[in-house]
Amino acid sequence: MTSMERVLRALQHQEPDQVPLLLTLTMHGAKELGMSIKEYYSAADHVIEGQRRLQKKYRNDCYYTFTYAAVEVEAYGGDVIFCDDGPPNSGTPIIQDVQAIRNLEPVRVAEVPCLQRLLTVTEGLHRLSAGAVPVIGVVISPFSVPVMQFGFERYIELIYEQPLLFERLMQVNETFCVEWANAQLAAGATAICYFDPLSSPTMISRDLYRQTGYLVAQRVLSRIQGPTVIHLASGRCMPVLDDLLRLGVQAIGVSTLEDLGQLKANCAGKTALLGNLNGLEMWNWTPEEAEAIVKATIAKAGPHGGFLLADNHGEIPYQVTEETLQAIALAVEKWGRYPLEWTKR
Amino acid sequence: MVDKGGYNDFYNLLLQAERAGAEQFIAMRLGSAPPLTVIEEVIVPALTDIGEGWEEGTVSLAQVYMASRICEQLVESLLSGENCIAPKETPPIAIVTLADYHSLGKRIVSAFLHSHGYRMVDFGHGLTVEEVIEAVKRHGTEILLLSTLILNSALAVKDLVDKFQQAHLSVRVIVGGAPFNLNRKLWAYVGAHAMATNASDAVQVLERVIASPDRMSTMTPERGNNR
Numbered sequence: 001m002t003s004m005e006r007v008l009r010a011l012q013h014q015e016p017d018q019v020p021l022l023l024t025l026t027m028h029g030a031k032e033l034g035m036s037i038k039e040y041y042s043a044a045d046h047v048i049e050g051q052r053r054l055q056k057k058y059r060n061d062c063y064y065t066f067t068y069a070a071v072e073v074e075a076y077g078g079d080v081i082f083c084d085d086g087p088p089n090s091g092t093p094i095i096q097d098v099q100a101i102r103n104l105e106p107v108r109v110a111e112v113p114c115l116q117r118l119l120t121v122t123e124g125l126h127r128l129s130a131g132a133v134p135v136i137g138v139v140i141s142p143f144s145v146p147v148m149q150f151g152f153e154r155y156i157e158l159i160y161e162q163p164l165l166f167e168r169l170m171q172v173n174e175t176f177c178v179e180w181a182n183a184q185l186a187a188g189a190t191a192i193c194y195f196d197p198l199s200s201p202t203m204i205s206r207d208l209y210r211q212t213g214y215l216v217a218q219r220v221l222s223r224i225q226g227p228t229v230i231h232l233a234s235g236r237c238m239p240v241l242d243d244l245l246r247l248g249v250q251a252i253g254v255s256t257l258e259d260l261g262q263l264k265a266n267c268a269g270k271t272a273l274l275g276n277l278n279g280l281e282m283w284n285w286t287p288e289e290a291e292a293i294v295k296a297t298i299a300k301a302g303p304h305g306g307f308l309l310a311d312n313h314g315e316i317p318y319q320v321t322e323e324t325l326q327a328i329a330l331a332v333e334k335w336g337r338y339p340l341e342w343t344k345r
Numbered sequence: 346m347v348d349k350g351g352y353n354d355f356y357n358l359l360l361q362a363e364r365a366g367a368e369q370f371i372a373m374r375l376g377s378a379p380p381l382t383v384i385e386e387v388i389v390p391a392l393t394d395i396g397e398g399w400e401e402g403t404v405s406l407a408q409v410y411m412a413s414r415i416c417e418q419l420v421e422s423l424l425s426g427e428n429c430i431a432p433k434e435t436p437p438i439a440i441v442t443l444a445d446y447h448s449l450g451k452r453i454v455s456a457f458l459h460s461h462g463y464r465m466v467d468f469g470h471g472l473t474v475e476e477v478i479e480a481v482k483r484h485g486t487e488i489l490l491l492s493t494l495i496l497n498s499a500l501a502v503k504d505l506v507d508k509f510q511q512a513h514l515s516v517r518v519i520v521g522g523a524p525f526n527l528n529r530k531l532w533a534y535v536g537a538h539a540m541a542t543n544a545s546d547a548v549q550v551l552e553r554v555i556a557s558p559d560r561m562s563t564m565t566p567e568r569g570n571n572r
Contacts, residue, residue: 081471147447156411160362161362202406205407280527
């Protein structure tokens with residue numbers, strides 16, 4: 001089976017030849033090319049080559065176009081702060097005065113060089129894939145991106161205290177998000193991962209989610225012209241699982257904070273699960289620990305398909321070693337072969 | 346003793362970020378109890394329960410933030426003018442977000458500590474290890490509450506602690522934030538004195554650190570893994 005066939009079979013809640021492994025490797029491409037993270041992200045060719053090497057090295061079942069979340073504020077002229085050993089961070093929020101939301105307009109994808117660079121990455125990986133490896137594109141949800149646009153504290157206050165300006169901000173962000181997602185699909189992305197960490201009950205209450213982030217997701221996902229995955233980036237999802245299932249996504253990225261077996265039982269036949277290896281523990285796993293954890297994770301969610309093994313955050317920390325990543329890949333090959341007879345014993 | 350009737354109402358008003366309702370509730374309680382009693386028997390327990398609710402997954406971070414902001418302002422208002430009391434006597438305390446530019450966690454912990462009568466210097470966010478060391482020297486800090494958001498910042502605490510030792514600075518470091526919550530061995534690895542899992546916990550951990558010079562954990566059961 002190709003990676004594409006493997007992933008599609010799993011998404012159809014059937015058993016492929018092996019549990020798909022979706023390592024969300026980003027900054028590791030810089031290590032592969034022997035350059036700084038900033039230099040790596042400065043050119044599309046670097047990212048394409050980095051992803052090519054990583055996919056081959058770890059037998060990864062996807063190419064991942066994600067570079068850094070802050071690209072979506074960089075698109076509006078915001079600062080990106082690079083460091084040597086971690087993900088680029090967004091700098092000073094681009095919206096300093098809440099009233100500026102009234103005049104905010106969505107940027108156009110075609111006019112923004114940093115977005116065009118990512119589309120070049122997507123096109124390059126699509127060519128490289130030749131239909132055999134899924135190319136996963138990424139958008140940050142319109143509901144979550146204001147954490148970078150506006151600052152966390154002020155955005156929470158906006159949600160609670162200024163509903164009209166909040167709605168205006170969502171209109172702008174939704175327009176951009178839909179255009180950005182569809183541009184990636186047009187460039188060759190197989191599916192779009194809709195990162196929505198603020199919608200997790202870890203971040204906002206279920207009641208507030210239903211009045212805000214859920215409605216945003218409903219409006220946006222219905223306008224994205226391709227398969228979608230929703231990812232809450234390490235946050236819990238169980239209290240809003242019914243809502244997420246109603247969004248019609250192909251998979252949900254789930255947290256290590258929740259019982260994977262219970263999530264699988266609740267989602268079986270409805271939507272696939274993506275997860276839930278703990279990236280923050282992964283950096284100091286021994287190979288033996290990596291194997292044991294992969295095995296236990298597959299035992300909980302692997303049977304009957306509908307499961308893709310990944311980390312639980314959507315980005316594996318830069319500090320995770322090659323040895324650990326190889327141990328994870330080997331463990332999937334050892335314990336992830338269907339029909340997973342060992343789980344039935 | 347303050348009338349505890351309606352405590353759940355106050356708790357729920359905070360969870361719903363109903364500032365006006367919360368202020369009204371406290372104003373009514375002030376008819377039968379002095380401000381300090383209202384703070385100690387109504388505001389602080391409600392904030393504590395909300396902080397612990399986040400740890401248990403029943404309260405969201407946005408609710409914790411809004412509740413902490415409302416309570417911080419209530420406490421400041423209650424302790425202004427003739428009700429002004431001296432802050433708790435402690436060694437010099439400071440709070441900082443190392444390397445990261447998102448400071449929500451620091452702000453929530455600050456608000457909780459203020460509501461409990463602690464005062465501290467806020468070094469800000471996005472500081473490098475060297476900048477934190479300079480700030481510690483400048484302010485004579487003995488206890489440093491340190492928040493991080495991502496793994497590389499959390500690992501930088503090890504470098505900070507090493508440099509404190511090299512510079513013969515006796516600073517007790519209390520860490521918190523997502524990397525430490527998702528990897529319960531990390532605080533010890535980086536050489537922190539203690540870790541706090543949430544803002545309520547930070548208050549208790551700070552009290553214990555002030556009382557004891559030895560390294561300690563939060564004694565919170567390990568979570569966040571598949572094993």
